[in-house]
Amino acid sequence: MKDRTRWLDSLKKNVGKKSTESRESVALAFADPANISPEVLVGHTDKTDRSLPSHDEPPAREALLRMIAKDREWQSFFRSCCEMSTDRLIAQAWQLRDELKDRGHPYPAGEVEDALLGLARELLPESAAAGWDAEWAHELCKAALSRLAEHFAGLSAEEKDTLHLSGQDVWDERMKSAGLANDPAAFRVALKGWEQAGLEALKRVDARGGAA
Secondary structure (H helix, E strand, C coil): CHHHHHHHHHHHHHHHHHHHHHHHHHHHHHHCCCCCCHHHHHHHHHHHHHHCCCCCCCCHHHHHHHHHHHCHHHHHHHHHHHHHCHHHHHHCHHHHHHHHHHCCCCCCHHHHHHHHHHHHHHHCCCCHHHCCCHHHHHHHHHHHHHHHHHHHHCCCHHHHHCCCCHHHHHHHHHHHHHHHCCCHHHHHHHHHHHHHHHHHHHHHHHHHHHHC
16 A cells, blocks of 8 residues: 555656646636647547548547537536646536436446547647646545455455555556646556556455355
Protein backbone atom coordinates (compact mmCIF):
# COMPACT_ATOMS: atom_id res chain seq x y z
CA MET A 1 0.00 0.00 0.00
CA LYS A 2 2.92 2.35 0.74
CA ASP A 3 4.30 1.62 -2.73
CA ARG A 4 0.99 2.79 -4.18
CA THR A 5 1.26 6.11 -2.32
CA ARG A 6 4.82 6.61 -3.56
CA TRP A 7 3.72 5.81 -7.09
CA LEU A 8 0.92 8.37 -6.94
CA ASP A 9 3.37 11.02 -5.75
CA SER A 10 5.68 10.15 -8.62
CA LEU A 11 2.86 10.32 -11.14
CA LYS A 12 1.78 13.73 -9.88
CA LYS A 13 5.35 15.00 -10.23
CA ASN A 14 5.76 13.60 -13.73
CA VAL A 15 2.55 15.10 -15.06
CA GLY A 16 2.53 18.27 -12.99
CA LYS A 17 4.18 20.30 -15.71
CA LYS A 18 1.57 19.24 -18.27
CA SER A 19 -1.27 20.12 -15.89
CA THR A 20 0.25 23.55 -15.22
CA GLU A 21 0.55 24.25 -18.93
CA SER A 22 -3.09 23.28 -19.36
CA ARG A 23 -4.23 25.68 -16.65
CA GLU A 24 -2.26 28.48 -18.31
CA SER A 25 -3.82 27.72 -21.68
CA VAL A 26 -7.36 27.75 -20.32
CA ALA A 27 -6.79 31.24 -18.93
CA LEU A 28 -6.27 32.33 -22.51
CA ALA A 29 -9.33 30.37 -23.57
CA PHE A 30 -11.52 32.34 -21.20
CA ALA A 31 -10.23 35.56 -22.68
CA ASP A 32 -11.01 34.26 -26.19
CA PRO A 33 -13.42 31.32 -25.72
CA ALA A 34 -12.50 28.23 -27.67
CA ASN A 35 -14.99 27.08 -30.26
CA ILE A 36 -15.33 23.65 -31.75
CA SER A 37 -15.10 24.46 -35.42
CA PRO A 38 -17.75 22.96 -37.72
CA GLU A 39 -14.96 21.53 -39.86
CA VAL A 40 -13.52 19.59 -36.93
CA LEU A 41 -16.92 18.22 -35.95
CA VAL A 42 -17.83 17.26 -39.49
CA GLY A 43 -14.49 15.54 -39.97
CA HIS A 44 -14.89 13.48 -36.81
CA THR A 45 -18.51 12.55 -37.44
CA ASP A 46 -17.76 11.59 -41.05
CA LYS A 47 -15.10 9.17 -39.86
CA THR A 48 -17.52 7.77 -37.29
CA ASP A 49 -20.30 7.25 -39.83
CA ARG A 50 -17.97 5.41 -42.21
CA SER A 51 -16.54 3.15 -39.50
CA LEU A 52 -19.85 1.83 -38.12
CA PRO A 53 -22.40 -0.40 -39.84
CA SER A 54 -25.84 1.18 -39.56
CA HIS A 55 -27.19 -1.61 -37.33
CA ASP A 56 -24.39 -1.38 -34.74
CA GLU A 57 -24.78 0.42 -31.42
CA PRO A 58 -22.19 3.24 -31.52
CA PRO A 59 -19.60 3.42 -28.74
CA ALA A 60 -20.16 6.22 -26.25
CA ARG A 61 -17.58 8.43 -27.98
CA GLU A 62 -19.37 8.28 -31.32
CA ALA A 63 -22.82 8.80 -29.78
CA LEU A 64 -21.57 11.83 -27.85
CA LEU A 65 -19.80 13.24 -30.88
CA ARG A 66 -22.94 13.01 -33.00
CA MET A 67 -25.01 14.67 -30.28
CA ILE A 68 -22.52 17.51 -29.84
CA ALA A 69 -22.22 18.03 -33.60
CA LYS A 70 -25.98 18.26 -34.16
CA ASP A 71 -27.06 20.19 -31.05
CA ARG A 72 -25.59 23.64 -30.43
CA GLU A 73 -26.82 23.71 -26.82
CA TRP A 74 -25.02 20.49 -25.94
CA GLN A 75 -21.97 21.69 -27.84
CA SER A 76 -21.91 24.88 -25.78
CA PHE A 77 -22.46 22.93 -22.56
CA PHE A 78 -19.63 20.54 -23.38
CA ARG A 79 -17.29 23.40 -24.26
CA SER A 80 -18.03 25.35 -21.07
CA CYS A 81 -17.40 22.27 -18.91
CA CYS A 82 -14.11 21.57 -20.69
CA GLU A 83 -12.95 25.14 -20.25
CA MET A 84 -13.58 25.02 -16.50
CA SER A 85 -11.87 21.79 -15.39
CA THR A 86 -11.79 18.02 -15.54
CA ASP A 87 -13.80 17.94 -12.32
CA ARG A 88 -16.54 20.05 -13.90
CA LEU A 89 -16.71 17.84 -16.99
CA ILE A 90 -16.87 14.64 -14.92
CA ALA A 91 -19.37 16.13 -12.47
CA GLN A 92 -21.73 17.03 -15.30
CA ALA A 93 -21.23 13.83 -17.31
CA TRP A 94 -24.47 12.44 -15.90
CA GLN A 95 -26.46 15.01 -17.86
CA LEU A 96 -25.00 13.93 -21.19
CA ARG A 97 -25.34 10.29 -20.15
CA ASP A 98 -29.03 10.79 -19.34
CA GLU A 99 -29.57 12.52 -22.67
CA LEU A 100 -27.96 9.63 -24.51
CA LYS A 101 -30.14 7.20 -22.56
CA ASP A 102 -33.25 9.17 -23.54
CA ARG A 103 -32.12 8.87 -27.15
CA GLY A 104 -31.89 5.11 -26.83
CA HIS A 105 -28.16 4.83 -26.12
CA PRO A 106 -27.55 3.75 -22.49
CA TYR A 107 -23.92 3.55 -21.38
CA PRO A 108 -22.09 2.90 -18.09
CA ALA A 109 -21.01 6.05 -16.28
CA GLY A 110 -17.29 5.27 -16.61
CA GLU A 111 -17.57 4.77 -20.37
CA VAL A 112 -19.26 8.14 -20.81
CA GLU A 113 -16.70 9.89 -18.62
CA ASP A 114 -13.78 8.40 -20.53
CA ALA A 115 -15.41 9.31 -23.85
CA LEU A 116 -15.91 12.91 -22.74
CA LEU A 117 -12.30 13.21 -21.59
CA GLY A 118 -11.16 11.78 -24.91
CA LEU A 119 -13.32 14.21 -26.88
CA ALA A 120 -11.97 17.11 -24.83
CA ARG A 121 -8.48 16.14 -26.02
CA GLU A 122 -9.61 15.79 -29.64
CA LEU A 123 -11.91 18.79 -30.01
CA LEU A 124 -10.63 21.28 -27.41
CA PRO A 125 -6.95 20.39 -26.86
CA GLU A 126 -6.22 23.76 -25.21
CA SER A 127 -8.99 23.46 -22.63
CA ALA A 128 -8.45 22.60 -18.96
CA ALA A 129 -10.19 19.22 -19.29
CA ALA A 130 -7.78 18.18 -22.06
CA GLY A 131 -4.77 18.19 -19.75
CA TRP A 132 -3.88 15.28 -17.50
CA ASP A 133 -5.54 15.64 -14.10
CA ALA A 134 -3.47 13.91 -11.43
CA GLU A 135 -6.18 14.47 -8.82
CA TRP A 136 -8.71 12.63 -11.01
CA ALA A 137 -6.31 9.69 -11.26
CA HIS A 138 -5.62 9.90 -7.52
CA GLU A 139 -9.33 9.64 -6.68
CA LEU A 140 -9.73 6.58 -8.90
CA CYS A 141 -6.74 4.95 -7.22
CA LYS A 142 -8.07 5.78 -3.76
CA ALA A 143 -11.37 4.07 -4.57
CA ALA A 144 -9.57 0.97 -5.85
CA LEU A 145 -7.29 0.88 -2.80
CA SER A 146 -10.29 1.21 -0.50
CA ARG A 147 -11.94 -1.82 -2.07
CA LEU A 148 -8.75 -3.86 -1.77
CA ALA A 149 -8.24 -2.72 1.83
CA GLU A 150 -11.61 -4.21 2.80
CA HIS A 151 -10.41 -7.65 1.68
CA PHE A 152 -6.93 -7.14 3.14
CA ALA A 153 -8.39 -6.34 6.56
CA GLY A 154 -10.01 -9.77 6.71
CA LEU A 155 -6.68 -11.62 6.50
CA SER A 156 -4.81 -12.90 9.51
CA ALA A 157 -1.33 -11.62 10.33
CA GLU A 158 0.19 -14.80 8.91
CA GLU A 159 -1.82 -14.50 5.69
CA LYS A 160 -0.77 -10.87 5.26
CA ASP A 161 2.88 -11.93 5.50
CA THR A 162 2.46 -14.41 2.66
CA LEU A 163 0.64 -11.99 0.34
CA HIS A 164 2.46 -11.40 -2.96
CA LEU A 165 1.29 -8.62 -5.26
CA SER A 166 3.83 -9.06 -8.06
CA GLY A 167 0.94 -9.69 -10.45
CA GLN A 168 0.13 -5.99 -10.20
CA ASP A 169 3.51 -4.90 -11.60
CA VAL A 170 2.53 -5.06 -15.25
CA TRP A 171 -0.56 -2.99 -14.54
CA ASP A 172 1.56 -0.48 -12.60
CA GLU A 173 3.61 0.10 -15.73
CA ARG A 174 0.51 0.45 -17.88
CA MET A 175 -0.94 3.00 -15.47
CA LYS A 176 2.26 5.03 -15.58
CA SER A 177 2.36 4.89 -19.37
CA ALA A 178 -1.29 5.93 -19.64
CA GLY A 179 -0.70 8.86 -17.32
CA LEU A 180 2.31 10.10 -19.23
CA ALA A 181 0.44 9.63 -22.52
CA ASN A 182 -2.53 11.61 -21.19
CA ASP A 183 -4.89 8.71 -21.91
CA PRO A 184 -7.67 8.54 -19.26
CA ALA A 185 -9.43 5.54 -20.80
CA ALA A 186 -6.23 3.48 -20.86
CA PHE A 187 -5.52 4.55 -17.28
CA ARG A 188 -8.91 3.35 -16.09
CA VAL A 189 -8.45 0.00 -17.88
CA ALA A 190 -5.00 -0.44 -16.36
CA LEU A 191 -6.26 0.46 -12.89
CA LYS A 192 -9.06 -2.07 -13.23
CA GLY A 193 -6.47 -4.71 -14.17
CA TRP A 194 -4.30 -3.68 -11.22
CA GLU A 195 -7.25 -4.00 -8.83
CA GLN A 196 -8.26 -7.37 -10.26
CA ALA A 197 -4.71 -8.68 -9.90
CA GLY A 198 -4.73 -7.58 -6.28
CA LEU A 199 -8.08 -9.25 -5.62
CA GLU A 200 -6.86 -12.49 -7.15
CA ALA A 201 -3.76 -12.42 -4.96
CA LEU A 202 -5.90 -11.83 -1.87
CA LYS A 203 -8.24 -14.67 -2.80
CA ARG A 204 -5.31 -17.07 -3.25
CA VAL A 205 -4.02 -16.29 0.23
CA ASP A 206 -7.50 -16.60 1.70
CA ALA A 207 -8.03 -19.95 -0.04
CA ARG A 208 -4.77 -21.33 1.32
CA GLY A 209 -5.73 -20.20 4.80
CA GLY A 210 -9.13 -21.88 4.53
CA ALA A 211 -7.57 -25.10 3.32
CA ALA A 212 -5.22 -25.11 6.27
